[in-house]
Amino acid sequence: MTTKLFGQRVKRSEDPRLVTGNGRYLDDLGHDALEVAFVRSPHAHARITDVDVSGALDIDGLVAIYTYEDLVADESTQMSDPLPLLIPHPTLTHGRTPYALANREVNHVGEAIVMVVATNRYVAEDAVAQIHVDYDVLPAVVGVATARDADHLVHEDVPGNVAAVMVQQTGDADAAVDAAPHSLELDLSIERSASMPMEGKGVLARWDADDSSLLMHTSTQTSTSVRQAVAAKLALPVDRVEVVTPDVGGGFGVKIVHPWPEEVLVPWAARRLGQAVKWTEDRREHFVSSAHERGQLHQVRVGYDDDGRLLGLSVRFWHDHGAYIPYGLIVPIITSTQLLGPYKPGAYRVEFASLYTNTVIVTPYRGAGRPQGCFVMERVMDAIAQDLGIDRAVVRERNFIRPDEMPYDQGLVFQDGRALAYDSGDFPASLDKLRKLVGWDDFEAFREQAEAEGRRVGIGLACYVEGTGVGPYEGGHIRVESDGSVVVSTGLTSQGQGHQTMLAQIVADELGVPFERIRVTTGDTRRFKYAVGTFASRTAVMSGSAVAMTARQVREKTLRIAADALEASPDDLEIVEGQVRVKGAPTAATNTSIDLGTVAVLSNPLRYAFDDATKKATQFASAADPSKPPITPGDAPGLEGTDYYSPTQSTFANGMHAVVVETDPDTSEIKILRYCVVHDCGTIINPMIVEGQIHGGVAQGVGGALYERMEYAADGQLLNASYMDFLMPYATEVPTVEIDHLETPSPLNPLGVKGAGEAGVIPGSAAIASAIEDAEGITIRRMPISPSELFHLRQEQENTP
Amino acid sequence: MNPVEQTVSVTFTVNGTLQVLDTPPRRLLSDALRHDLRFTGTHVGCEHGVCGACTVLVDGAPTRSCLVFAVSLEGARITTVEGCCAADGGMGPVQQAFQDTHALQCGFCTPGFITTITAFLDENPAPDADEAREAIAGNLCRCTGYQNIVAAVQRAAQLRRPVVEERAQRASRNPGEEP
Numbered sequence: 002m003t004t005k006l007f008g009q010r011v012k013r014s015e016d017p018r019l020v021t022g023n024g025r026y027l028d029d030l031g032h033d034a035l036e037v038a039f040v041r042s043p044h045a046h047a048r049i050t051d052v053d054v055s056g057a058l059d060i061d062g063l064v065a066i067y068t069y070e071d072l073v074a075d076e077s078t079q080m081s082d083p084l085p086l087l088i089p090h091p092t093l094t095h096g097r098t099p100y101a102l103a104n105r106e107v108n109h110v111g112e113a114i115v116m117v118v119a120t121n122r123y124v125a126e127d128a129v130a131q132i133h134v135d136y137d138v139l140p141a142v143v144g145v146a147t148a149r150d151a152d153h154l155v156h157e158d159v160p161g162n163v164a165a166v167m168v169q170q171t172g173d174a175d176a177a178v179d180a181a182p183h184s185l186e187l188d189l190s191i192e193r194s195a196s197m198p199m200e201g202k203g204v205l206a207r208w209d210a211d212d213s214s215l216l217m218h219t220s221t222q223t224s225t226s227v228r229q230a231v232a233a234k235l236a237l238p239v240d241r242v243e244v245v246t247p248d249v250g251g252g253f254g255v256k257i258v259h260p261w262p263e264e265v266l267v268p269w270a271a272r273r274l275g276q277a278v279k280w281t282e283d284r285r286e287h288f289v290s291s292a293h294e295r296g297q298l299h300q301v302r303v304g305y306d307d308d309g310r311l312l313g314l315s316v317r318f319w320h321d322h323g324a325y326i327p328y329g330l331i332v333p334i335i336t337s338t339q340l341l342g343p344y345k346p347g348a349y350r351v352e353f354a355s356l357y358t359n360t361v362i363v364t365p366y367r368g369a370g371r372p373q374g375c376f377v378m379e380r381v382m383d384a385i386a387q388d389l390g391i392d393r394a395v396v397r398e399r400n401f402i403r404p405d406e407m408p409y410d411q412g413l414v415f416q417d418g419r420a421l422a423y424d425s426g427d428f429p430a431s432l433d434k435l436r437k438l439v440g441w442d443d444f445e446a447f448r449e450q451a452e453a454e455g456r457r458v459g460i461g462l463a464c465y466v467e468g469t470g471v472g473p474y475e476g477g478h479i480r481v482e483s484d485g486s487v488v489v490s491t492g493l494t495s496q497g498q499g500h501q502t503m504l505a506q507i508v509a510d511e512l513g514v515p516f517e518r519i520r521v522t523t524g525d526t527r528r529f530k531y532a533v534g535t536f537a538s539r540t541a542v543m544s545g546s547a548v549a550m551t552a553r554q555v556r557e558k559t560l561r562i563a564a565d566a567l568e569a570s571p572d573d574l575e576i577v578e579g580q581v582r583v584k585g586a587p588t589a590a591t592n593t594s595i596d597l598g599t600v601a602v603l604s605n606p607l608r609y610a611f612d613d614a615t616k617k618a619t620q621f622a623s624a625a626d627p628s629k630p631p632i633t634p635g636d637a638p639g640l641e642g643t644d645y646y647s648p649t650q651s652t653f654a655n656g657m658h659a660v661v662v663e664t665d666p667d668t669s670e671i672k673i674l675r676y677c678v679v680h681d682c683g684t685i686i687n688p689m690i691v692e693g694q695i696h697g698g699v700a701q702g703v704g705g706a707l708y709e710r711m712e713y714a715a716d717g718q719l720l721n722a723s724y725m726d727f728l729m730p731y732a733t734e735v736p737t738v739e740i741d742h743l744e745t746p747s748p749l750n751p752l753g754v755k756g757a758g759e760a761g762v763i764p765g766s767a768a769i770a771s772a773i774e775d776a777e778g779i780t781i782r783r784m785p786i787s788p789s790e791l792f793h794l795r796q797e798q799e800n801t802p
Numbered sequence: 803m804n805p806v807e808q809t810v811s812v813t814f815t816v817n818g819t820l821q822v823l824d825t826p827p828r829r830l831l832s833d834a835l836r837h838d839l840r841f842t843g844t845h846v847g848c849e850h851g852v853c854g855a856c857t858v859l860v861d862g863a864p865t866r867s868c869l870v871f872a873v874s875l876e877g878a879r880i881t882t883v884e885g886c887c888a889a890d891g892g893m894g895p896v897q898q899a900f901q902d903t904h905a906l907q908c909g910f911c912t913p914g915f916i917t918t919i920t921a922f923l924d925e926n927p928a929p930d931a932d933e934a935r936e937a938i939a940g941n942l943c944r945c946t947g948y949q950n951i952v953a954a955v956q957r958a959a960q961l962r963r964p965v966v967e968e969r970a971q972r973a974s975r976n977p978g979e980e981p
Contacts, residue, residue: 199910
């Protein structure tokens with residue numbers, strides 16, 4: 002019997018290629034392509050008064066220089082229009098998006114103004130250095146509070162710097178808070194960080210003049226949508242554009258945005274020049290011209306009863322979305338809804354304003370608004386616990402949605418326009434596991450022991466619920482080749498999540514094929530045209546389900562054809578190790594079994610044989626009924642299938658983290674002693690991969706809590722735009738993660754799975770803040786927190802009478 | 803027209819093969835390896851020596867190839883991640899260890915870790931967990947949280963042991979042979 006691979010720690014089929022240097026990332030392609038560099042704005046807010054390129058024109062190796070005027074001059078395309086607003090919303094009344102090259106005005110440091118094409122990047126940068134741009138510098142709007150004050154405007158025609166105000170509510174929250182026996186008000190803030198994948202963005206475009214077609218490689222999280230967008234911008238028929246996502250060196254959200262200016266400019270230049278053109282983003286460009294996330298200010302009012310149960314929760318927050326808003330309101334919508342976590346809030350009201358600032362755009366970064374929401378809700382829980390003198394875990398437990406209340410509709414509209422309705426989960430069981438894992442109930446003994454040694458320790462916890470696997474759909478295509486190997490493709494992309502392995506595990510089980518005989522392709526529009534993308538922890542749910550459904554379809558066809566050949570009933574057949582056989586019959590007995598490759602041959606009636614195997618399918622070889630057509634009406638040649646999975650709503654994963662910290666009484670250094678995770682992502686396909694996702698998420702959560710922030714000066718200069726100054730954690734800063742799983746299957750998809758990609762990062766700031774507060778007895782209201790900030794908080798506390 | 807960029811000739815070995823390169827003096831080793839010699843396993847993550855993705859071994863020592871001019875390496879012996887493979891072209895011990903322990907996700911930083919760990923294990927063939935973590939503390943990874951990379955260092959040490967022992971035995975049989 003074949004071992005079931007679903008649920009097994011199957012080693013990744015991606016790895017042999019990647020560890021030997023045989024990966025193919027964007028900049029590993031197109032060595033002979035022309036290369037691009039950009040003149041980017043050194044000012045956060047300015048009018049461009051003149052662009053003088055004359056100093057660059059004599060540089061040997063220069064090929065072309067383009068400004069916005071060149072885009073306008075090309076009337077056959079849409080290149081001079083603003084880039085699309087990808088996700089419109091009725092409340093997004095003042096949506097503004099950038100131009101591919103700046104049109105008379107720049108709104109953040111790093112905005113592209115001039116595109117230079119040269120024989121290589123060195124020469125292109127030589128030319129960039131010789132191009133002079135004159136500016137009228139305007140006042141810069143930096144930071145949420147400054148944007149809200151609106152003394153200056155980012156866009157002249159956007160009053161108050163407000164792109165959107167959105168309100169959602171269930172019940173009368175303010176009245177409920179007013180009437181509650183206890184209430185609290187909290188001001189909370191969280192700073193900017195960024196996805197910061199090790200590989201930046203990059204685009205390679207090849208124009209085939211003979212075929213009038215474009216082949217584009219881009220380091221994206223959505224190749225199908227880039228294809229549509231580039232075709233629209235360049236005014237090309239969509240079928241003349243193919244987009245391939247090569248190996249991608251991490252995404253974490255930033256590469257779901259599209260089309261980036263470079264994603265339309267590079268193919269546009271390739272077509273004009275009739276040569277391959279490539280742009281590889283450098284690290285500084287990634288800091289100042291891609292995207293950030295997280296920055297929000299929150300004001301919370303909460304009312305609760307004597308037991309700490311929520312009666313009313315009223316939240317107002319201000320979200321900094323940067324200079325433009327191409328990705329719409331997804332991040333603040335997620336914050337405003339996922340803030341609720343595993344709790345019943347009583348009456349709830351949330352209002353947010355999404356504000357322009359003269360800084361890099363804000364679009365989803367792993368967690369996508371949830372870390373902020375989780376931080377807010379969990380600070381509220383800790384504040385209630387402290388106010389009433391109740392254990393922090395107990396307050397949480399009292400507010401949990403109970404398993405018998407599932408499915409539970411929070412009465413709000415989620416980021417996909419669908420109900421915020423939790424499909425499953427057992428929050429009390431998860432909390433029990435976490436308490437055991439971290440030793441919650443024994444912590445006081447540890448604290449006393451540490452205190453006796455002159456050490457200061459604290460414990461914190463945080464819970465979250467994460468809507469994963471948002472629609473609208475994904476699809477899968479599976480074909481069995483005549484050699485018995487199986488090719489699988491799905492349209493969404495991969496950035497290191499092991500999709501090839503995970504999808505092959507599913508197909509191996511469903512089709513009864515050895516794992517090694519399965520090849521999986523993702524993110525190649527030549528192979529699969531319809532897809533959405535890789536974001537929102539959606540691949541296992543969406544493409545996993547689609548591929549499983551497709552495999553079942555192909556299995557059915559396989560059994561039907563094999564049944565004819567073996568003169569058996571399909572119900573009596575099984576597929577084991579790539580052999581279709583009569584159940585219970587000895588393996589490889591010729592009259593009771595047939596291999597998948599032969600079934601594939603038989604599925605395709607042939608006139609011409611091209612090898613020995615295919616002779617079986619030619620017209621004089623088969624005993625087909627001559628009164629019937631070789632292909633039955635409604636059927637198709639080939640052993641292949643395509644299917645799509647499109648759910649009515651997201652599936653909601655959840656988890657809880659507990660962290661033990663030690664703070665140095667002298668230096669204020671914050672050290673994580675233990676980091677424990679209980680995680681419920683439904684049925685697990687590959688625990689090794691899920692745990693890897695959690696490890697990586699936790700590392701980013703630790704970074705966001707203790708180290709990472711975007712240091713913007715008041716004039717809009719990003720002061721730490723390098724890996725030297727933006728403090729991403731090294732191995733010495735990341736704790737060993739202890740994990741326990743709970744598997745509450747989702748009822749919404751055929752595999753019972755929920756997403757796992759983002760979860761690890763979500764409660765990091767919340768749990769660490771809770772632990773530091775516990776260690777120090779100092780109220781923490783903003784994250785991240787550095788040793789010097791903790792030191793200042795200590796001083797403030799000492800100076801408070 | 804500005805003058806055409808001058809080039810300089812430089813000779814070094816990459817993974818045991820002699821390479822003669824005519825290149826502008828300002829060309830970085832990372833670009834020369836990747837784009838001129840097509841050893842694209844060496845990746846560039848930050849362009850200023852902080853992330854370690856571009857780490858190669860120069861005469862056995864881990865070196866940030868984004869901080870070195872190719873022309874400065876006359877006569878050097880360079881090893882890239884492609885040179886860390888087994889003799890048959892399959893995965894070498896450090897590479898195999900990365901697969902065994904799920905020490906990579908996107909794989910972009912991985913070559914820099916593999917070269918770094920290869921050199922480290924030459925110095926310390928049996929590290930404990932703390933030493934393993936310290937050994938990789940100069941390289942950035944944004945995917946894995948490092949936990950499995952620490953495990954990979956120790957797994958690689960285990961996988962290399964027979965190779966190291968065999969090499970030692972061969973050296974004792976043929977005292978003249980370079981270890």
